[in-house]
Amino acid sequence: MAIRAFARVVEAGNFTRAADSLDMPNATLSKLVQELEAHLGILLLQRTTRRVTVTPEGRDYYEKALRIVRDLEDIDHSFNAESVKPSGYLRIDIGGSTARDVLIPLLPDFIARYPEIRLDLGVSDRAVDLISGNVDCVIRGGPLSDSSLVARHLGDAELITCAAPAYLKTYGVPAYPQELRNGHRLVSYLSPQSGRAFPFRFARDEDVLEIKAAHRIGVNESNAHLATAVAGLGIIQTFRYAAAADLEAGRLVEILAAWQPARYPFHVVYPQNRHLTQRLRVFIEWLRDVFPARLLATKRSP
Structure with a gap:
C-alpha cells in the first residue's frame, strides 16, 4: 500500500490530490510515504509548504516500482471484477x-x-x-x-459552416469559400492554449481549401462561439451536433454545404x-x- 501511495503522490503532484484519489485521509497518506522512506533509508519526496518535488532517488524508485504497482492492481482487478460492482x-x-x-x-x-x-x-x-x-x-x-x-x-463529428438569417440577409449568401475573404465577417474559434485562430477549412472532391482571412471576432469557448453566430455577428464553422437545435429552429442556416470539410475525430x-x-x-x-x-x-x- 505504501508503494502505491507514493506512486500516486508522484502522479498527482501533491498529497491532497493523491489522498483524494485514493479515498484516504491526507495524514494517512503522508504517514505511508514516511514509513516507506524510513524503510528504504532514502528521501523520495522533497516537501515544502507550497509544493512536493520528487528527488532523483524518488524518480528512479517510482519508475522501477510502477510496473509492480500496476501488476498488483491487475491482480486485484482480476479477482474483484466479477464480484464487485464498479464504484x-x-x-x-x-x-x-x-x-x-x-x-x-x-x-x-x-x-x-x-x-x-x-x-x-x-x-x-x-x-x-x-x-x-x-x-x-x-x-x-x-x-x-x-x-x-x-x-x-x-x-x-461533422463540421459545418453557418450563419444567422439576419446576417445572410445583410451580407449575402456566399457560393464559394473564396468569397469569405471579401466583405464577409468571420467569427473565428481561438485555440484555448495558443490563442491562435483555427482556419476555416473546406473540401469538395479533390479540392481542399483553408481560409485564413482576418476575423472580426475571436472566441476561445465553443458555446460562446456558437452564440456569436446566433446573434448575427458573423459566419462560423462548428460541429453539426452543436448547431443542430439552432438549425432546426431557424436561428442558423447552413451555407457552403457542398464544401464540407473532413470529419473531426x-x-x-x-x-x-x-x-x-x-x-x-x-x-x-x-x-x-x-x-x-x-x-x-x-x-x-x-
Missing part, C-alpha cells in the same frame, strides 16, 4: 459544447447502468494536465500530439502510466458504444 469517483474533462450536446444527454443511461460510480465533470475547452490535475480521462477532438497518453477513438485519452480501474474501463467501453452515433446527431435533445 468510486471518475474525474472527466471535456469541452463545453461536447459536454452539453453529446455526453450529458447520454449520461442517464450510464448512471442507470452503474449507480455506484460518481462523476466529476470538468467542462472547459482548455486542455488540462491529466497527471497534476488528477483527471482520470479527457474527451477531446482533433489530432493527438502527446505520445505518452493512451487514446481510444470515439467517432467523428474524437478520442477519450488517459495517462499511459495510470492503472485502468474497473470504473474507468466500463466508462470507456460505454463511451465507445454510444458516443459515435451522438457525434453525428442532427437534432439536439431538449
Whole structure:
C-alpha cells in the first residue's frame, strides 16, 4: 500500500490530490510515504509548504516500482471484477459544447447502468494536465500530439459552416469559400492554449481549401462561439451536433454545404502510466458504444 501511495503522490503532484484519489485521509497518506522512506533509508519526496518535488532517488524508485504497482492492481482487478460492482469517483474533462450536446444527454443511461460510480465533470475547452490535475480521462477532438497518453477513438463529428438569417440577409449568401475573404465577417474559434485562430477549412472532391482571412471576432469557448453566430455577428464553422437545435429552429442556416470539410475525430485519452480501474474501463467501453452515433446527431435533445 505504501508503494502505491507514493506512486500516486508522484502522479498527482501533491498529497491532497493523491489522498483524494485514493479515498484516504491526507495524514494517512503522508504517514505511508514516511514509513516507506524510513524503510528504504532514502528521501523520495522533497516537501515544502507550497509544493512536493520528487528527488532523483524518488524518480528512479517510482519508475522501477510502477510496473509492480500496476501488476498488483491487475491482480486485484482480476479477482474483484466479477464480484464487485464498479464504484468510486471518475474525474472527466471535456469541452463545453461536447459536454452539453453529446455526453450529458447520454449520461442517464450510464448512471442507470452503474449507480455506484460518481462523476466529476470538468467542462472547459482548455486542455488540462491529466497527471497534476488528477483527471482520470479527457474527451477531446482533433489530432493527438502527446505520445505518452493512451487514446481510444470515439467517432467523428461533422463540421459545418453557418450563419444567422439576419446576417445572410445583410451580407449575402456566399457560393464559394473564396468569397469569405471579401466583405464577409468571420467569427473565428481561438485555440484555448495558443490563442491562435483555427482556419476555416473546406473540401469538395479533390479540392481542399483553408481560409485564413482576418476575423472580426475571436472566441476561445465553443458555446460562446456558437452564440456569436446566433446573434448575427458573423459566419462560423462548428460541429453539426452543436448547431443542430439552432438549425432546426431557424436561428442558423447552413451555407457552403457542398464544401464540407473532413470529419473531426474524437478520442477519450488517459495517462499511459495510470492503472485502468474497473470504473474507468466500463466508462470507456460505454463511451465507445454510444458516443459515435451522438457525434453525428442532427437534432439536439431538449
